[in-house]
Amino acid sequence: MVRFTLDTKGAPFDLSHTLESGQVFRWEKSFAETEGGRRPVWLGVLPEGVVRVSPGRNGILTCSSSSRRIGAVYLRGYFRLDDDLPRFYSSAANEPGLREAIRRFYGLHLIRQNIWECMLSFVVATNANIPRIRLMLSRLSDRFGEETKFEERTYRLFPSPGALAAASVEDLARCGLGYRASFVRSVALSVTLGSIDLDELVSLDYTSARDRLVERSRGGPKTLPGIGRKVADCVLLFSCGKDTAFPIDVWMARVLRRAYPYLLGEEIVARLDSKTKNNKVALSPQVYDRIAAIMREYFGRYAGYAQQYLYHNERMGRP
């Protein structure tokens, strides 16, 4: 067991907003009674082990972890505490759509998470809601992840590519994955066989990395089935540091339609208004790319951050 503290003074950081904003799915919140009142305690299962984090007075986080590999330096990188949020905030100070979101979720950070876990998480996330995503990932981990101990309790780490590649589609489906089970297996296989090099994505520019994730090889089968533009953008933003990535899901489509119709133009607004039989927004790859390009140009360097604030604000409902 390793105890340490993490000083977040000098930079806006809100642990709960960050962990509740739909980027990561293997953190659980509880509460502890202290002399100062009730405070949140977050327990996270990371690739290197288990960690407990609780925000205290003066922006000091009290932490303990199961591994020496998870310490203050690690979490500083994971929570991206060195990001210049004040600069993002001042660049958005007069932006009508963002102002409210920044006020409500002041201190929300993008997280830099493990690429493999992030990729699997958002493959599984397609056409599902967040509670269910958490359930699927927790079942996958319980069934295929390595055991680890922390404070007398056992946890299961996120399963490795090899562990999932070795599983049968039926066994994967038993984790409640539905039709995503075959995607999960194929993606795990591609990573295991080296058809895609995840670490390389970090060094590529955004467009090349996106293409690497999405494209099929010469009309052949996709190397990464289940990974389209939206999933690729999530992976690039939440795990590869591509801060101009701008994932567009149904919530983003809604807020963009409402708050930025003048940027999108009539044609795209009409697309966003049209629904399929299933009452879903019809976002073809081309329209997705056009919207993302417009918003990227509008928000610039902080497009990814803008997306995350707008997304979370929309999901939390407007007061």
Add this chain to the structure above:
DNA sequence: AACCAGGTGAGGA
């Protein structure tokens, strides 16, 4: 009890 969910790939026009 419908309707929805951090979408995608297959198949047809």
Add this chain to the structure above:
DNA sequence: TCCTCACATGGT
């Protein structure tokens, strides 16, 4: 190239 639709399953 474009559009439409099925898809499993748990949440709300």
